[in-house]
Amino acid sequence: MKPDIIVATHVLNLQLDGRAVLDNVRLAVSRGRVTALVGPAGAGKSALLGVLSGNLSPCGGSVEIEGRNVAGMSPHVLNRLGVQYIGPPGPEQGARTVRECIALGAQWHVRGHHAALAQADEVARRLGLEFHLHKAAASLQPALRKRLALASAVARRAHLLLLDGILAGLSASERAWMVATIRDLRADGMTVLMAERIMPCVAKVADDVLVLEDGKLIAQGLPHAVSRDPAVFGAYAGNRPDPGRAARGPAHA
Numbered sequence: 355m356k357p358d359i360i361v362a363t364h365v366l367n368l369q370l371d372g373r374a375v376l377d378n379v380r381l382a383v384s385r386g387r388v389t390a391l392v393g394p395a396g397a398g399k400s401a402l403l404g405v406l407s408g409n410l411s412p413c414g415g416s417v418e419i420e421g422r423n424v425a426g427m428s429p430h431v432l433n434r435l436g437v438q439y440i441g442p443p444g445p446e447q448g449a450r451t452v453r454e455c456i457a458l459g460a461q462w463h464v465r466g467h468h469a470a471l472a473q474a475d476e477v478a479r480r481l482g483l484e485f486h487l488h489k490a491a492a493s494l495q496p497a498l499r500k501r502l503a504l505a506s507a508v509a510r511r512a513h514l515l516l517l518d519g520i521l522a523g524l525s526a527s528e529r530a531w532m533v534a535t536i537r538d539l540r541a542d543g544m545t546v547l548m549a550e551r552i553m554p555c556v557a558k559v560a561d562d563v564l565v566l567e568d569g570k571l572i573a574q575g576l577p578h579a580v581s582r583d584p585a586v587f588g589a590y591a592g593n594r595p596d597p598g599r600a601a602r603g604p605a606h607a
């Protein structure tokens with residue numbers, strides 16, 4: 355039987371520009387649950403997802419996914435292990451249609467182009483993209499590009515989603531759709547670790563919460579218990595925009 359812990363880090367440290375961005379982070383993410391990674395601006399949420407997805411290399415400690423030490427593995431190798439990072443939508447390249455993009459993911463598991471397209475149609479229906487199948491992916495609005503990223507991950511049969519700000523910039527109805535879809539994917543066995551700043555949505559979607567402050571994990575557990583933790587109140591009381599962010603861009607860039 356597979357262990358209940360799908361992601362574990364131990365004394366994980368990351369430095370960027372000579373500054374400690376993750377400081378001895380020790381955490382565990384349970385399989386088949388939605389875990390929200392929260393904390394004030396600049397706490398290190400994106401940086402942590404950057405390390406777990408292979409986009410950033412830690413300077414110390416271990417990162418285990420499915421019991422394997424994956425520190426230093428490339429994003430591509432981690433994709434093959436079923437780990438999918440989805441960050442803010444970047445500029446879409448090329449002229450592929452939505453259907454072709456999803457089919458590319460399906461081709462990891464399905465033999466033949468027609469079978470991959472059929473699979474793409476099925477996944478698109480599930481992710482509410484059935485009316486966009488023949489549009490160029492590059493022409494989609496950011497909210498639909500987020501759906502497309504999820505659809506590609508589902509088609510690839512990813513089983514661990516690392517979502518960085520998936521709810522950011524969405525309308526209220528798109529957020530509600532996204533929250534329901536994440537719960538739906540979880541019901542099918544997906545594990546989700548999502549860095550999020552929109553706290554009312556965190557309460558609706560998360561089974562577990564991890565709280566980072568200044569690169570340190572200051573709390574983890576069930577949402578109602580974590581929300582009553584005085585250390586968490588303290589972290590949010592000092593919440594200010596991260597002055598380094600505008601100049602540098604996201605940690606995983």
Ligand SMILES: Nc1ncnc2c1ncn2[C@@H]1O[C@H](COP(=O)(O)OP(=O)(O)OP(=O)(O)O)[C@@H](O)[C@H]1O
Nearest residue numbers: 370371375395396397398399400401598599604605
């Ligand atoms: N490329 C970089 N080089 C140097 N420092 C960086 C880089 N990217 C991020 N940082 C710094 O690392 C720290 C953690 O940033 P990170 O983006 O992980 O925070 P965050 O919790 O995701 O914040 P937010 O909620 O604003 O997205 C911040 O102090 C940030 O300024």
